[in-house]
Amino acid sequence: xxxxxxxxxxxxxxDLDGTLSNSLPxxxxxxxxxxxxxxxxFDPQILLEMTGRPTIEFAERVVExxxxxxxxxxxxxxxxxxxWEMAHLxxxxxxxxxxxxxxxxxxxxxxxxxxxxxxxxxxxxxxxxLQYFDAIVTAEDVTSHKPKPETFxxxxxxxxxxxxxxxxxxxxxxxxxxxxxxxxxxxxxxPFINYxxxxxx
Numbered sequence: 517x518x519x520x521x522x523x524x525x526x527x528x529x530x531d532l533d534g535t536l537s538n539s540l541p542x543x544x545x546x547x548x549x550x551x552x553x554x555x556x557x558f559d560p561q562i563l564l565e566m567t568g569r570p571t572i573e574f575a576e577r578v579v580e581x582x583x584x585x586x587x588x589x590x591x592x593x594x595x596x597x598x599x600w601e602m603a604h605l606x607x608x609x610x611x612x613x614x615x616x617x618x619x620x621x622x623x624x625x626x627x628x629x630x631x632x633x634x635x636x637x638x639x640x641x642x643x644x645x646l647q648y649f650d651a652i653v654t655a656e657d658v659t660s661h662k663p664k665p666e667t668f669x670x671x672x673x674x675x676x677x678x679x680x681x682x683x684x685x686x687x688x689x690x691x692x693x694x695x696x697x698x699x700x701x702x703x704x705x706x707p708f709i710n711y712x713x714x715x716x717x
């Protein structure tokens with residue numbers, strides 16, 4: 517069973533973490549490092565619930581849930597630095613990347629992610645994917661994040677394609693909801709992917 521591009525799709529939009537990049541194990545490991553420093557055990561369920569949200573919102577949740585004596589910004593900066601240090605461990609998700617490579621030069625393509633610009637660029641560079649995309653929309657480019665549709669609507673605008681002709685590839689619950697709200701064709705990639713030994717669900 518393979519992921520299919522819809523016949524009426526005129527543009528493709530891809531989430532990053534968990535869709536193009538098998539980054540969730542690295543995110544979990546970096547949150548575990550933060551937990552060791554601040555004396556808490558990170559609950560992977562947070563990743564499942566919040567994938568697609570910007571890092572600062574994860575940090576706010578962590579500070580509140582574990583009652584940390586630190587600001588969300590301090591936690592965010594530590595988490596980001598650890599993730600950048602471990603970026604060499606990232607691997608592409610072949611089932612989705614194959615769609616990107618097959619449609620390169622045929623359809624406009626973009627990335628719509630809740631990650632920051634630096635993390636997004638770093639991941640795409642490490643995975644040798646940056647050159648395939650006509651537009652990249654990150655957490656820093658919108659004011660309303662997933663599950664609001666702004667990220668994907670901005671992708672559509674930058675590609676010059678009406679939302680109903682865009683097909684979104686997503687793994688996150690919030691991102692899937694955002695794509696539906698944007699009025700786009702939505703493909704949940706999770707049933708098609710072998711995430712390896714570790715998976716959230």
